[in-house]
Amino acid sequence: MASHWILGPGAIGRLLAHSLVPQFAVTLIGRRALSNEQRLTTPEGEQRVQRLNTLTVAQMGSEAQPAPGFVHITTKAMAAEAALESIASQIPPTTTLVLWQNGFLAQPRITQAWPGPVLCATTTQGAYLTGDDGVVHAGRGPTFIGDLTNQHHALAEALAETLSRAHFSASAVGDIRQRLWQKLAVNAAINPLVALHEVHNGELRHEVYSARVEAVVKEVAAIMQAEGIQPPKGEQGEHAWLALVWQVVDNTANNKASMLQDVEAKRPTERGAILGPLMESAKRHQLPCEELVALDQQLSKKETAYASLS
């Protein structure tokens, strides 16, 4: 039975560990020591304390470990490469990695650099941390797994089956790049604006913000077309992207988006992984991206302001 290392003991990492641990061998790896007694609050409000094997990167280096079947990287996008680097000497280069990040920053870079298979997962599960020993599973949703080179479908299927057996509903797909970019398009239209204005997602419907949402979607839709990415429901063009964004805004009206949670916690945001690939693509295809650049600059300014205070 393949064992699972989970590198990055945050919200998604702990949710994954809680899901897998009753049936599979799991090691949760972080930079800091965490309690082995970890609490999961289910979407129904039920609390479950489970014993997870939590180790620090330093402990992994000092004690030889049996090689894992899968290494899941569940850090934020900008930390994924450094996290992998910190354990790379302890795993065979043929180990299968699974990247759980939003955006499209770590995925192409690690796929290119890592000699073994690299799977990417895009998930609509929702989770947040409550301190060093708790995670709340806020909402269930499907997870899609594939690889950017379309060479590892059998591995993606095996992992999807494992996750689904652990009640973490997952499917293997042949179009993961398309799905990652579709999610990135929605995240680019919602996350920076709600993080800058510190509002819940639903407030983007207000006339103070809606024109800016439309302006961002206009740029994003042109970039998506140049990248060959269609909106998920088979419709075409800017109006389909806008309809999708408004649908997500309405469905998540009471949510504090992940980028707003980062701003409130004074952490770096994932702007580089979400806006970065779009701005880079716009430049490559000589498309306008003034709105995206402005969002990126405003977020950068906000992050610098709170970083300088801490």
Ligand SMILES: NC(=O)C1=CN([C@@H]2O[C@H](COP(=O)(O)OP(=O)(O)OC[C@H]3O[C@@H](n4cnc5c(N)ncnc54)[C@H](OP(=O)(O)O)[C@@H]3O)[C@@H](O)[C@H]2O)C=CC1
């Ligand atoms: N939470 C959610 O509902 C969803 C999240 N995602 C995506 O999943 C990814 C992870 O998000 P989330 O779990 O919310 O993030 P969190 O911030 O909750 O967790 C990130 C974890 O990574 C750890 N970490 C950072 N650097 C390293 C390192 N070098 N070595 C080991 N661990 C490290 C952090 O530890 P430390 O405490 O030391 O900083 C933290 O525990 C993001 O890309 C996010 O966009 C996607 C869908 C839903």
Ligand SMILES: CC(C)(CO)C(=O)C(=O)O
């Ligand atoms: C879809 C959305 C915007 C929901 O809040 C999200 O994915 C996030 O918060 O990162």
